[in-house]
């Protein structure tokens with residue numbers, strides 16, 4: 001069985017989450033880490049993990065919400081980190097794609113949450129877009145581990161992250177025709193990766209452009225089993241071991 005370490009399963013995207021999870025289970029995907037991106041979705045995560053036995057949660061504030069969070073929001077996150085089914089702080093990080101004018105504020109928000117991760121010994125699920133250097137420099141200031149979500153950087157960057165104790169999250173992007181990250185992943189040992197869908201985004205080929213869902217982990221797994229020349233069951237075994245090293249699931 002596989003674990004989807006990064007999905008966004010919210011009412012906003014899916015009318016019937018139980019149905020989506022049943023379908024995933026038929027496709028050998030039986031555990032999910034549902035990632036919030038703001039306070040509204042963090043609250044939703046906290047409700048959903050009670051309804052769905054095999055769903056775990058990551059709560060936190062994504063950099064795209066850097067302009068509208070409050071001190072109370074961070075207190076809310078802190079208060080809920082002792083919940084056993086909240087297995088990470090996420091999705092958090094730095095995103096300079098649209099603007100880097102607010103990078104000081106972004107780094108500040110990132111660091112506030114990294115401090116919480118350190119204090120409560122929780123892993124972090126990191127979003128880093130066009131911000132590799134600042135992400136590495138910021139993470140290095142804290143004793144944290146976790147996952148670099150949707151990693152698509154160079155082999156050299158991969159080595160820096162894995163040496164820091166981070167796993168690399170691989171998703172449907174690797175199946176895209178123009179994806180040159182295949183050559184990078186080929187060189188990354190399997191014990192450094194975890195599988196994720198980023199549902200409802202980034203559906204793998206042949207579903208590209210459609211709404212993604214955790215069942216598609218199997219498509220990514222099949223792609224990787226060919227790339228690495230290993231069986232599906234071996235891939236599931238190794239990636240679940242990797243998850244167990246980082247997450248308390």
Ligand code: NI
Nearest residue numbers: 006035091198
């Ligand atoms: Ni995401």
